[in-house]
Amino acid sequence: MSDAAPLNSFKATAKILTWLDAMGCLKLPIDLDLVRQMLPDTPFGRGTVIKEPADLTWNASEGALVRNSDNHAEWGIFVNPKARAERKRFTVAHELGHFVLHRKVQSTFNCDKESVYSGIDTLKQIEREADDFASNLLMPGDLLRDRIGGERIDFHLLGTLAKEFGVSLEAMCIRLVKYTEQRAVLVYWDHGFLKYQWPSTEARKTRVHLRQTGDPQEPLPGTLAADDETPQEWDGVDMPASSWCSSEAEEITLRELKHSYTGGNRVLSLLMLESAPPRAHIRSGWEDEETRDTTGILSHN
Numbered sequence: 001m002s003d004a005a006p007l008n009s010f011k012a013t014a015k016i017l018t019w020l021d022a023m024g025c026l027k028l029p030i031d032l033d034l035v036r037q038m039l040p041d042t043p044f045g046r047g048t049v050i051k052e053p054a055d056l057t058w059n060a061s062e063g064a065l066v067r068n069s070d071n072h073a074e075w076g077i078f079v080n081p082k083a084r085a086e087r088k089r090f091t092v093a094h095e096l097g098h099f100v101l102h103r104k105v106q107s108t109f110n111c112d113k114e115s116v117y118s119g120i121d122t123l124k125q126i127e128r129e130a131d132d133f134a135s136n137l138l139m140p141g142d143l144l145r146d147r148i149g150g151e152r153i154d155f156h157l158l159g160t161l162a163k164e165f166g167v168s169l170e171a172m173c174i175r176l177v178k179y180t181e182q183r184a185v186l187v188y189w190d191h192g193f194l195k196y197q198w199p200s201t202e203a204r205k206t207r208v209h210l211r212q213t214g215d216p217q218e219p220l221p222g223t224l225a226a227d228d229e230t231p232q233e234w235d236g237v238d239m240p241a242s243s244w245c246s247s248e249a250e251e252i253t254l255r256e257l258k259h260s261y262t263g264g265n266r267v268l269s270l271l272m273l274e275s276a277p278p279r280a281h282i283r284s285g286w287e288d289e290e291t292r293d294t295t296g297i298l299s300h301n
């Protein structure tokens with residue numbers, strides 16, 4: 001490993017998955033305890049010890065990675081004990097990402113709810129990298145591709161995959177929109193307002209742009225997201241894409257999927273759009289996605 005070529009989350013997880021495969025241990029769900037114990041025997045962690053994850057007790061973070069101040073070779077991972085099992089797994093994988101990618105520049109990482117697990121675009125760079133690391137490690141692209149193949153995307157499939165990979169439905173949806181070659185947008189609603197929207201690469205290329213209702217953004221009239229009588233629609237319902245997207249021609253359709261979490265205050269919408277040619281010259285909202293802040297609109301957590 002050369003210092004001249006810094007590791008990124010994709011390269012690092014690809015290596016780790018190769019090592020697991022060589023040991024005959026590339027199975028689902030990915031064994032994070034094995035990864036934790038293996039890293040000190042690899043170039044990613046030589047000369048260190050990573051202690052078994054322990055409960056986080058000293059603050060309201062979701063997770064932390066901390067170097068022992070008395071023994072600089074020793075690192076500890078801490079996880080919110082109240083989190084659900086799949087969230088804890090994502091947090092551990094996220095902290096392992098900080099260990100592999102960032103421990104030379106920082107000795108303590110406190111990761112809050114927004115930085116762990118949500119994968120939102122506006123996060124600090126290192127938090128995004130640790131999220132990408134966790135996402136790639138827990139949901140290896142090759143294994144995901146094998147399973148999705150030409151299957152129709154719906155929440156039945158994504159829910160089954162989430163269980164198999166040991167992640168949440170949201171984490172699986174985020175992985176899907178990052179990986180898919182289809183035009184798709186994941187939209188997360190929190191207490192009736194937009195928390196984030198995440199377009200796939202194809203959606204960005206074709207300038208998919210959600211209609212604005214105001215700031216903060218509310219669900220659009222006529223969509224399932226706005227229909228309180230339909231808390232779940234796991235197969236999806238076809239509708240004109242223009243119901244959601246001001247950028248779309250009248251004849252284009254999309255399939256809207258909806259999942260409401262227990263209590264109904266958090267809703268996941270997944271939009272699968274019909275394909276369309278890239279539109280390089282039409283301005284919409286996605287050109288400036290690097291600076292666009294869809295997460296700061298509302299924080300009810």
Ligand SMILES: [Zn+2]
Pocket residue numbers: 094098109110111112115116126127130
């Ligand atoms: Zn973090």
